[in-house]
Amino acid sequence: MHRAVSLNIRLLMVICFCNVFLPWHCWAEGVRFRTDQKYSYSNSETKIKTTGQTIDSDFYRYDQLYDLDVSKTIYPYLQFNAGTNYELNKTKSTAEDFETRTTEKILRPTASLNLNNPIYKAGVTYRKRRRELEITGLDDIRADRDEINAVLGMNPDERFPRWKARVSRVHTYDDPETVDEIERRFNFDTNYTPWQSLQLDYNYSYEEKENRLRDFTTEQQAHFGKIDYARNFLSNRLLMNTEYRIRYDVFKFPANATVESPLARSAGLSSLNNTPQDGPALSVNTALIDGNLMASAGLDIGTNGDQATLVNVGLDFGLPLEVDIIRLWVDRRLSTLVASQFSWAIYTSPDNTDTSTWTLVATVAPANFGAFDNRFEISFPAVTTRFIKVVTAALAPTAPGALDFPNIFVTEMQALVTRTQEEDREQTTVDHNYNLNLLGRLSARTDLGYNLFYRWRKEDPSSDKRTELTNGLFLKHRFSNIFLGNANGQRTDTTVLDEDTVTYNYGASLKAQWLQTFDQSLTFSGTYDDAPEGTYSTNSIFLRSNAALYRGWSMYADAGYSWQESVDGEAYNTKTIKGGTSIEPNAKINFDANYTYKISDGSGTDSGSNTQTEWDIQAFYNPFTNLSILARLNLIDREQGNQTYQNYS
Numbered sequence: 001m002h003r004a005v006s007l008n009i010r011l012l013m014v015i016c017f018c019n020v021f022l023p024w025h026c027w028a029e030g031v032r033f034r035t036d037q038k039y040s041y042s043n044s045e046t047k048i049k050t051t052g053q054t055i056d057s058d059f060y061r062y063d064q065l066y067d068l069d070v071s072k073t074i075y076p077y078l079q080f081n082a083g084t085n086y087e088l089n090k091t092k093s094t095a096e097d098f099e100t101r102t103t104e105k106i107l108r109p110t111a112s113l114n115l116n117n118p119i120y121k122a123g124v125t126y127r128k129r130r131r132e133l134e135i136t137g138l139d140d141i142r143a144d145r146d147e148i149n150a151v152l153g154m155n156p157d158e159r160f161p162r163w164k165a166r167v168s169r170v171h172t173y174d175d176p177e178t179v180d181e182i183e184r185r186f187n188f189d190t191n192y193t194p195w196q197s198l199q200l201d202y203n204y205s206y207e208e209k210e211n212r213l214r215d216f217t218t219e220q221q222a223h224f225g226k227i228d229y230a231r232n233f234l235s236n237r238l239l240m241n242t243e244y245r246i247r248y249d250v251f252k253f254p255a256n257a258t259v260e261s262p263l264a265r266s267a268g269l270s271s272l273n274n275t276p277q278d279g280p281a282l283s284v285n286t287a288l289i290d291g292n293l294m295a296s297a298g299l300d301i302g303t304n305g306d307q308a309t310l311v312n313v314g315l316d317f318g319l320p321l322e323v324d325i326i327r328l329w330v331d332r333r334l335s336t337l338v339a340s341q342f343s344w345a346i347y348t349s350p351d352n353t354d355t356s357t358w359t360l361v362a363t364v365a366p367a368n369f370g371a372f373d374n375r376f377e378i379s380f381p382a383v384t385t386r387f388i389k390v391v392t393a394a395l396a397p398t399a400p401g402a403l404d405f406p407n408i409f410v411t412e413m414q415a416l417v418t419r420t421q422e423e424d425r426e427q428t429t430v431d432h433n434y435n436l437n438l439l440g441r442l443s444a445r446t447d448l449g450y451n452l453f454y455r456w457r458k459e460d461p462s463s464d465k466r467t468e469l470t471n472g473l474f475l476k477h478r479f480s481n482i483f484l485g486n487a488n489g490q491r492t493d494t495t496v497l498d499e500d501t502v503t504y505n506y507g508a509s510l511k512a513q514w515l516q517t518f519d520q521s522l523t524f525s526g527t528y529d530d531a532p533e534g535t536y537s538t539n540s541i542f543l544r545s546n547a548a549l550y551r552g553w554s555m556y557a558d559a560g561y562s563w564q565e566s567v568d569g570e571a572y573n574t575k576t577i578k579g580g581t582s583i584e585p586n587a588k589i590n591f592d593a594n595y596t597y598k599i600s601d602g603s604g605t606d607s608g609s610n611t612q613t614e615w616d617i618q619a620f621y622n623p624f625t626n627l628s629i630l631a632r633l634n635l636i637d638r639e640q641g642n643q644t645y646q647n648y649s
Contacts, residue, residue, distance in 0.1 A: 029072050036065040040403060057095040059400040064088040077117040084109040091337055093400050102336060105132040121153040121164070131371050133336065143174040143371040161192035172372070180212040199228040216257040223248040237441045245433040255423045260325060263415040264429055264457075265289045266318035269352065269389065270299055272309045274636075276347055276391040279354035282314050288413045289315070293329045293374075296409035301330070301342070304406045305394030308616070308634040308645045314389030315415055316352065318457060319466040319496045322417050324382040326390055329375040329412040334405065339369035341399045342392050344378050348385035353527065355538055355564055355572070358389070375412075382417065397649055432456045445478045451490070467495045472505075484511045504528040517548040531567070538564035552584040571603045590620040613637040 041060045047053070069083035085108040093100045107130045114123035129145040153164030170183040189203040203224045210217045223246075230241040253259040268288025273280065287297035299311055313328065326346070343365035347358035362380035369376055378390060390413075395402050419425075436452040451472040458465045472490030479485060489506040507525035514520065526539035540562035548554045558578035565571050580594035596614040615635040622628045634645040 030070070032067075032069045034065075034067040036063070038063040038404075040401075042400070042403070044398065055096060057093070059091070059093045061089070061091045061401055061404070063090075063404075077115055079114050079116070080112070081114070082109075082111040089335065091335070091401060093337070099136065101134075101136045103132075103134040104336065106130070119154060119156055121151065121155065123149075123151050125149045129372050135336070139176065141174065141176070143179070144172070145372045146171045158193055161190050163188070163190035174371070177213065182210040182212065184208045184210075197229055197231045199226075201226040201228075211257075214257065216254045216259075218254075218257070218259050219250075219252040220262070221250045239437075239439040241437045243433075243435055245431075247429075247431045249429040251427045253419070253421070253425055255421060255425075258418060258420045260416040261419050261427065263317060263321055263323060263417060264431065265315050265413075265415065267316040268297070268413060269312075269314035269316060269387070270297065271312045272306055273312065274308075274310050276310060276312055276345065276389070277358050277360065279356055281352050281354050281356065282312055282389065288313065288410070291412070293412050294331055295411055296331055297411055299410040300407055301392060301394050301410065302405045302408035303395050303397045303402050303649075305408075307394050307396070307647045308632070310391050310393055311410075312389050312391050313410060313413055314352075314387060315413055317386055317388075317415070318455075318468075319464060320350075320384050320386045321415075321464075322382055322384045323388060323415045324380060324418050325416040326378040326380075326388070327375050327412075327414040327416070328378065328390060328410060329373075329414075331374065331409045331411050332405075333374050334369055334408065335401055336369070337401045338395065338399065338405055339376070340366040341395060341402070342366060342376070344376070345391040346378065346380050347389050347391060348383050349387045349389075350385070352387050353538065354562075355566070356387075388415065397647070426461075428460045430456075430458050447476045449474045449476075464497065465495075466497075467493075469493045482513055484513075485509070499532045501529065501531040503530075518546070520545045534567035536565065536567050538562065552586075553581070555579070555581045572600065574598060574600045588622045592616075592618045610639055612639075 039060070039062050041058075043056070043058050046055045046057070064087065066086045067083070068085075069081070071082075072080045074080055085106075087104070087106040089102075089104040089106075091102045093102075107128070109128045110126065112123060112125040114125075115121065116123075125148070127145075127147040127149075129147075131141075131143045133141040147168065147170045149166065149168040151164065151166045153162075155162050166185075166187045168183075168185045170185075171181075172183075173180045184207070186206045187204070189201070191199065191201045193199050201224075203222075205220075205222045207220045208217060209220075225246050227244045228241075229243075230239075232239050247264075249264065251261055253261070268285045269282035270285040270288065271280065271282045285297055285299075287295060299313060300306075301311055305311065317323075326344075328344075343363060344367050345360060346362045346364070347360055349356045349358045361383050364378050364380060367376040367378045395405060395408065397403065432455065434452075434454045436450075438450045440448045442448055451470070451474075453468070453470040455466070455468040457467075470490055470492040472488065474488035475486070477485050485508070487508040489504070492503040492505070494501045494503070505525075505527050507523065509521060509523040511521040512519060521544050523542045523544075524540070527537065529536040540560060542558065542560040545557045546554070547556070556579065558576070560576040560578075561573070562576075563571065563573040575598070577597045578595065580592065583591040594614075594616045596612075598613075599609065599611045601609050613635075614637070615633070617634075618630070618632040620628065620630050630647070630649045632645075632647040634643075636643040
């Protein structure tokens with residue numbers, strides 16, 4: 001505690017020095033002090049039917065927050081800010097005769113000077129982070145991070161390029177001594193719009209990491225350029241959009257040093273389903289690889305997340321790569337106790353389709369959660385794969401301390417591989433992407449479109465190379481005020497390590513708006529793959545009916561049939577019937593009920609008929625602005641067994 005007080009005193013001395021010796025009034029324009037005190041307690045009793053044993057457990061948490069901010073405008077557009085934030089969190093968990101106490105202290109002093117006028121932007125910021133952790137039965141831990149950032153930029157009118165340069169130095173160290181690392185970073189980005197239809201972007205980043213414990217330094221550089229062009233022709237009857245992107249990465253590390261090398265990501269993927277070992281295919285989720293560590297990717301693993309469905313978060317590398325570390329970022333700092341509640345299952349697959357087989361390679365529980373960075377670091381034995389995903393469940397409301405985290409949103413997913421070389425190594429990656437989109441209006445009822453995508457990627461010194469060329473056509477036609485039709489088809493030619501694969505995707509749909517309150521859609525879709533290991537195909541047809549029976553009352557009914565043939569010649573088919581209703585009599589009450597019946601058949605020796613029935617019923621009541629009541633019942637009946645889940649909150 002004396003260290004925290006000492007740092008606070010030093011920071012206040014700096015603020016007093018600035019107020020006394022710099023030419024402005026000795027009082028600040030804004031001083032804000034805030035404190036939060038929070039206490040929570042829970043008790044549970046578990047009875048094991050087979051033994052008759054009863055287990056009592058108690059949990060309490062006391063959180064204290066003290067926040068002081070001081071601000072002063074020195075000259076117009078020049079602002080000085082300083083402050084400190086101190087947290088003291090204490091928890092105690094008791095189960096039978098076993099007691100665990102945790103004490104966490106976090107100190108965050110800051111000071112910054114910023115110039116922000118309509119054209120020029122400049123600033124310098126100092127941040128200190130100290131975290132002390134005491135856990136029953138374990139050694140005390142203290143971790144520190146000292147950070148200095150400077151920024152300079154210019155934002156002129158549209159006739160000139162806009163640019164920004166940032167430089168930073170971050171020193172991270174701890175006691176006992178397991179980390180002592182200095183990171184030096186430089187980033188420059190600029191964008192320019194020479195005319196309305198053309199956008200030019202360029203970004204350069206450099207990062208140097210000095211590991212003082214192991215006495216080695218790594219360097220990473222990245223160049224990224226992008227050209228966007230969009231324009232309308234023929235009185236808006238033809239729309240064109242085209243984009244070219246190039247990225248060049250260089251990673252250097254010395255001989256005999258064990259380093260964590262970042263891997264290039266082609267796509268982020270995600271889904272919510274309880275069958276991680278097979279389909280359906282994960283959907284593309286660009287927010288998982290956009291570099292924004294704070295913006296939600298739409299996946300909630302807090303207590304408000306889907307308690308009946310597993311969260312699948314994945315990556316597509318574009319070609320098979322070796323990987324042994326996954327970093328999963330979230331939008332907030334978690335307590336040590338809550339972070340330890342998550343279990344992570346790692347799956348790999350050579351493809352990502354509705355009939356893919358995902359192989360479980362490891363289960364990690366718990367994964368390390370960063371002392372300063374809001375991320376899980378999931379380490380596992382190295383695997384070589386193109387697709388990888390981690391699977392976890394939303395935080396259970398009954399977990400100790402869980403009620404403080406109703407929302408935990410996943411923001412980013414990164415992959416790394418641990419490497420050691422006998423000689424100095426330089427790894428380079430070049431990635432070219434080009435796409436062209438054309439949309440032509442043939443008549444008031446008919447639109448015709450064409451899509452072209454080309455990618456070329458190469459790594460050295462491994463000489464791994466991948467090319468991908470996609471050509472696609474789509475047609476939309478309105479037959480009448482009732483019927484609307486769509487058709488599409490595309491061919492993708494992929495070459496990975498000199499092996500060629502041709503993939504055809506096709507589909508057609510017809511939608512009928514019979515009444516303002518009743519519509520139906522009939523959809524056919526399919527995929528055909530011609531790969532080196534053989535051919536594969538999958539097709540499905542689906543009919544959906546939607547009805548708005550009354551204001552606040554709607555229903556739907558689905559019927560579908562799919563059939564597929566695997567590389568080994570086995571055939572599978574699935575029949576699906578779904579239905580559901582949603583009732584909302586007023587703004588305070590909502591009731592949903594869904595039913596699914598699925599039967600699958602296979603022709604293989606190990607295959608057979610398999611049925612599954614699922615009921616999902618949910619009721620929500622919001623009597624007051626600050627009070628809500630939720631009840632949910634999920635029933636799944638499979639041939640392998642039954643599953644019942646109840647949630648009341």
